[in-house]
Amino acid sequence: MKLLKKHLGWFIKRVDEDRLDSTAAHGAFFLLISFLPFVALLLTLMQQIHFSDGVSLIEAALGIFPDSVAEYLATLLPDPIHSSGVLPVAVIAAVWSSSMGMLAVIKGLDQIFQVKETRGYIHLRVIAVIYVLIFAAVLIVAAALLVFGTTIYRFLLERSSTFVAKILINFKSLAGFVMLFLFFTLLYSGVPRRRAKFLHNLAGAAFSAAGWVLFSFFFSIFVENFSDFSIYGSLATLVILMFWLFFCMYIMFLGAEVSMWLETSGIGMDLHNLSKKWKKHHQRNKRERAQRRAQHSSHKKE
Structure with missing residues (x-):
């Protein structure tokens, strides 16, 4: 009981000292600014993937959002870009604009991990662009796994036993969690300039990925059944999106705090002594x- 009280107190103190609510709000604001360019980038890239049911792929990507937000984002679907000269320019502009949100995430992680940033603005912006592209790829792959789960099942069924195929396909619902887990692991390990045990970053990434998936699921139910955002009028969708982004950012930074807790709180030694x-x-x-x-x-x- 003393051990639980000690580390719970340590964690709450760190969250308060790092001003996690302000950090999450700051990150959510810049993510909101860069959100539309990112969605335009994501949907433009999806339109260039010529599956037999490309619209379903886009709908699957929007499926992670509450229905009211997804309906709003569906109106942002860009017209297909046929000009080979326009597409690269549009993609570059969208990536550069959407990297503003990732830059805010990098600064927030530096604060949580107590890292003094020595890299220049251009260097950080390039890193932010890289992670925007990685995150876009993660969403596209996760959406593809959801949409083409049946096709994958048939492919596995032809080349393996029915039992193995059923086991693998039953885990397709975990695709979103796995992709987010890999992304957060890469984010916590690669963005802050620090040396840390990889297992600590894995634990933080698992916390954030599970938190995002569970929160998005329950938030969608809450928005559709229990909340009334009509007071905001035409801004209701924007407010819902802002709430969703804020709590997702908060969960992501909490995952970073979990990684720091494992690294610096002495929990390993305390558990060893308890054992x-x-x-x-x-x-x-x-x-x-x-x-x-x-x-x-x-x-x-x-």
């Missing part, structure tokens, strides 16, 4: 039970 105490206590009880059995046997002989 040693438990083993000593167990051995002492074992000896006492053996002594009682021996005494009981001697009394019987007498």
Whole structure:
């Protein structure tokens, strides 16, 4: 109980010192500014992937949002770009604009991981662009896995046993979690200039990925059934999107705090000492039970 109180207090103190709510709000604001360019980039790239059902791929990507937000974003679907000269320019402009949000994420992670940033603005912007492209690829792959799950199942069924194919296809619903987990692992490990144990970053990434998936699911249910945003009028969709972005950013930064907690709070040593105490206590009880059995046997002989 003392150990739980100690580390819970440590975690709450760190969240307060790092001003996680302000950091998440700052990141969500810049993500909102860069959100439309990012969506335009994502949908433009999807339109260049010539599957037999390209619209379903886009709909699957929008499926991670609450329905009201997804309907609004669906109106942003760009017209197909046929000019080979216009497409690269449009993609570059969208990537550069959407990197503003990722730049805010990088600064927030630097604050949480207590890293003094020495890289220049252009260097950081290039890193932000790279992670925007990675995140876009993650969303496209996750959407493709959801849309083409049946096709993948048939492919696996033809080349493996029915049992193996069913096991693999049952995990397709975890595609979003796995993709987010890989992205957050890369983000926590690659963005801050620090040396940390990879397992600590894995734990933080798992927390953030699970948090995003669960929060998006329950937030969608809440928005559709229990909330009333009509007071905001025509701004209701924008407000919903802002709420969603804020809490997703908060969860992502909480994952970074989990990584820092494992790294700096001494939880590993505390658990090791607790394990040693438990083993000593167990051995002492074992000896006492053996002594009682021996005494009981001697009394019987007498």
